Amino acid sequence: MSKRFPGRHVSPLRLTVLIVVIGGLVFAGFQGWRWFADNQGEQRSPWFAAYVDVTATPFYAFEQPRGEADRDVVLSFIVADPADPCAPSWGGAYSLDDAEATLDLDRRIARVHKQGGEVLVSFGGLLNDELAVSCADGSKLVDAYASVLDRYDLAAIDLDIEGDALTNTASIERRADAIAELQQTRAEAGTPVDVWLTLPVTPDGLTPDGTDFVASMLSAGVDVAGLNIMTMDYGSSKPEQQSMGDAAVDALDATHRQLGILYDRNDTPLTDATLWSKLGVTPMIGQNDVVDEVFTLEDAATVNAFVLQENVGRTSMWSLNRDVTCGPNYYDLERVSDSCSGVDQGDQTFAGVLGEGLDGRPLNAVGATTAPESLPPVTTDDPATSPYPIWNEDTSYREGTKVVWRQNVYEAKWWTKGDVPDNPVLQEFETPWTLIGPVLPGETPIPVPTVPPGTYPEWQGDTVYNQGDRVLFDGLPYEAKWWTQGDSPRESEVDPDSSPWAAIDAADVVVAE
Structure with a gap:
């Protein structure tokens, strides 16, 4: 395994960020500087590690990285064995022993380690039952997770929870308790384990099921290393004209806000910088399962630029198996392939674009605990x-x-x-x-048209109004479309077609006067 803290240098990006931060602090004054100085902890450096579908054919040689971006991998998926609900398997097709014998998996993972690569293993996925869904025995569930950690000498795991597993309340509680116990036991033994949660999103962030899932993990005492969002297969939740890159950025922004609220509710306030470091993004490269959704190399560059801008902790992709242009014999590019992207990549790889500039490693802060932080003072608006x-x-x-x-x-x-x-x-x-x-530095008030009190009479419920009469309601002007009595102008804001009142733009009132 490579060193966790390689020699560091000040990159142009970091220097720029430092200059901006210092400038902002000077502008904010001495108190802002004191808060900043008192609240700087060791931040994880953003890292990249792509998923590899271990059981997809043809088998992908993840132990032979094509470049530095392929060095670290997230192997997927460990699920319940169909014949034994509390036994882990690879994709429901190979027991751990079968994977060693048939896929030579143990030796290949050891080779990754020997070459300085780092390995995470992902549990779950969409197509099979994650262990907690099938295994109802809490003790056996803990043993099942532990057996995978021990087998592959893991210091970090990924829980990919989607589909029915995201609404299975019993399994969510079992999983949270098992992972919390596992973390505590490992920490006491001096072998801590990072736990990443991987969940589906829309451009508006996590679904209610997703936020409930994160809350359950935090409530159970799981120290979540980070929340990785699957920016793919949006369906109708994504505006038709929005690019996949922009949708991923919107999803990250929205999830950042949600994650802050979830930690606040768990009595663990975190700064914006820490929240960004606890976020991850995983697009599905090329053709997505939704036919009209194609994640291009340009989208990858958009995501990478945002990750670098905000110091987003983790970037992954689905998957290394697919990071190549489809051959001439693959004729239907709208049909998702396990072994090619469906787009013309030229001489580029998605891993290279998404991983550009991300010099962190997945295990560079294993065992770091999440603690409440002092938040910046609330500013007064002027x-x-x-x-x-x-x-x-x-x-x-x-x-x-x-x-x-x-x-x-x-x-x-x-x-x-x-x-x-x-x-x-x-x-x-x-x-x-x-x-x-x-609000940007140096801004001043933009003139906003208003209607001075007394411009029109205040609306009264018992007064008869005829077409063209104007009133004020809560300071806003309205005009009657027809005879009315007792109908509140407020309803025109909710159902303008059936309301007898029409809202008036304050600017029009000023012009008329």
Whole structure:
């Protein structure tokens, strides 16, 4: 195994980040510097390791890396043996002993280690039962996981939980308890093990089942090394015109926010930098299972640039088996192949593009514990340096309205009043606000048309209004489309077609006056 802490140097990227950070600290003042200086821990260096489908034919020679990006691998998948629910197997086809005899797997893994490569093993996947799904005996389940760790001398594992396993409550509880016990036992013995969770996502982040799964692992006491999201096979959740690279970036942004909330709820607040280091991204290269979804080399470059920008902890891909242009005899490129990508790669590899600049290693921080961190002080918004009005709980905001809250700009997705823009909800559909981005240095207020009080009479429920009458409701102007009495203008924001009221743009009122 290679050294965990190779000689370090200051790369141009790191130097740039350092300059930006220092500049921001100077701008924020001495107190910001004190907070920064007091809260810098050892961060994991971002790393790349691609998945290898061990049982797919033709068998992939992962022990013969084509380049540095192929050096570290995530071997998949360990699942329950169909004939013995508490026995681990490779893909349900090979017991561990069968894999040694038929695939020469043990010797090939040893060769990877001898060459300085690092190996993780992934449990689960979509097509077979992960051990906790089939094995109802908690003690035997712990032994099953441990047998794989011991067999292949592993210091890190990956739990790929998807499909029905993500809604199987009993198995989720069994798995969480077993992994927590395994981690504790290994840590006490001086052989700690990192545990990565790999889950499906949409461009809006984890599904409710996904966030529930992470919460169950944290609640059971599992020290999660990181959360790896499968940025693939989105289906209808991805806008038709959105590229696969941009969808992956959106998914990372959304999951970063969700992960912070999950740790907050577990009484373990973490800084943004730490949360990024605990995130991973795994695209399916080339043709995805969804016909219209193709992850190109350009998409790979987009993901890589974002990973470097935010210091995302892990990058993987599915899979090394597929990282090659399909041959001339493979005629239907829309049909997913186990052994080629379905796109013309020229002389490039997806591993090379996705792994560019990622100089960390999967095991470079095994055993590091996750501890609560001091978060930066909450800043006070200043109207003189805010591009939009500062959010107020007593003000009504119509769809499309932008506000500033805690040095960030938010936009209303629908009519809202009293909903805090940064309310820590896990799913985007639970909040009426979309985060646009931070307030930038040097910004000043952008003129926003408003309707002064008294411009129109306040709406009254017992007053009769005729077509063309105008009123104010919660400070917003409305015009009657036909005769009405008792119909609140608020309903026009929810169902504009059937409401007798039409919202008026404040700018139009100013022009009219």
